[in-house]
Amino acid sequence: MKKILITGGGGYIGSMLTTELLRLGNEVTVIDALKYDKGSLDHLFYEKKFKFINGDIKNFELMKKIAEKNEFIIPLAALVGAPLCQKNKKEAVIVNYESITNLLQNLKTKQKLIYLTTNSGYGVGEKNKFCNENSILKPISLYGQTKCDAENEVKRFKNTISFRLATVFGASYRMRSDLxxxxxxxxxxxxxxxxxxxxxxxxNFIHIRDVVKAIIFSIKNFNKLKSEVYNLGLSxxxxxxxxxxxxxxxxxxxxxxxxxxxxxxxxxxxxxxSNAKIESKGFVAKxxxxxxxxxxxxxxxxxxxxxxxxx
Ligand SMILES: NC(=O)c1ccc[n+]([C@@H]2O[C@H](COP(=O)([O-])OP(=O)(O)OC[C@H]3O[C@@H](n4cnc5c(N)ncnc54)[C@H](O)[C@@H]3O)[C@@H](O)[C@H]2O)c1
Structure with missing residues (x-):
């Protein structure tokens, strides 16, 4: 049993991840302002090991208090997608970038952070060439830029793992039809x-349930995977x-x-x-x-x- 904090746990990925982590017996705290689907966590409130805070991650003092009680921190709350960030530029920087640096600054030695970013940082790839984790990042939107900047901060801390996700597909308790x-x-x-x-x-694409499986795999194999960035997609x-x-x-x-x-x-x-790096560690999306x-x-x-x- 692990104590896990998920920010944005009511979102498209978060609601599926929270459900599975609770099913496996973990103690999960979610902070989410429930900006979109207000009912995405309704099926979980009866669970004793589930704690929900309807709050804003821009409240850094509150975040510090909540975060220190957990071994794993999975910050998913973000303004997600290029159009949304373009419309709310200032907030995008605070929510997608500053909230992550804030969490990192307060990270205790035994705490671990798993970060999800988009592989849209690869922007426009070269013809007939697969991007790998060493390819240059050249994001083409403010969304991509804030996520790449946050990943750069995450990389400076040893007890972290970053996943660069392909575009996710599949059904969730909080559905998105913009993907x-x-x-x-x-x-x-x-x-x-x-x-x-x-x-x-x-x-490139990955099913939402494979994203959830990859995160659970990374919790179980944290020491084997830590301090690295991995592409995560279905090959x-x-x-x-x-x-x-x-x-x-x-x-x-x-x-x-x-x-x-x-x-x-x-x-x-x-x-x-290319997903060869994470696949060589033992996780393959299927x-x-x-x-x-x-x-x-x-x-x-x-x-x-x-x-x-x-x-
Ligand atoms: N879905 C994808 O294809 C994909 C791909 C790559 C990376 N990601 C990353 O995964 C994470 C989750 O994405 P998603 O698809 O689940 O998006 P989502 O929009 O469904 O979830 C984001 C959640 O964060 C919450 N939130 C936003 N701002 C908040 C704030 N200030 N305070 C509290 N809660 C707040 C929202 O209410 C929402 O529930 C994001 O960090 C995103 O960048 C997603």
């Missing part, structure tokens, strides 16, 4: 049409946007795919990523895109409740 796979499947189900900008842009899911759309069409035969030729996508991410697409088709067909995205 690429989730978004394509939602449009396929609701409109029977996906229009694809920049169809040959390369992207068979380095594909272009048009290939993704075609995968969805395999399961929704009547789907129409329209490629938009002369319009630029504001999201310029275009790269393949849940396929086909499996996730099947899951998402059901979610969007059955559940017509409004999803509150970040922007």
């Amino acid at each position: 690429l796979v989730n978004n394509f499947v939602q449009r396929a189900v609701n409109e029977n049409l996906i229009d694809v900008y920049e169809p040959n842009f390369r992207r 068979s899911a380095n594909i272009t946007k048009i290939e993704l759309a075609k995968k969805i069409k395999k399961q929704l035969k009547n789907l129409k795919i329209k490629t938009i030729k002369n319009k630029a996508d504001p999201d310029k991410r275009d790269y393949f990523v 849940i396929t895109l086909d499996q996730g697409i099947r899951e998402l088709i059901q979610v969007f067909k059955n559940n017509k409740k409004k999803i509150i995205n970040n922007y």
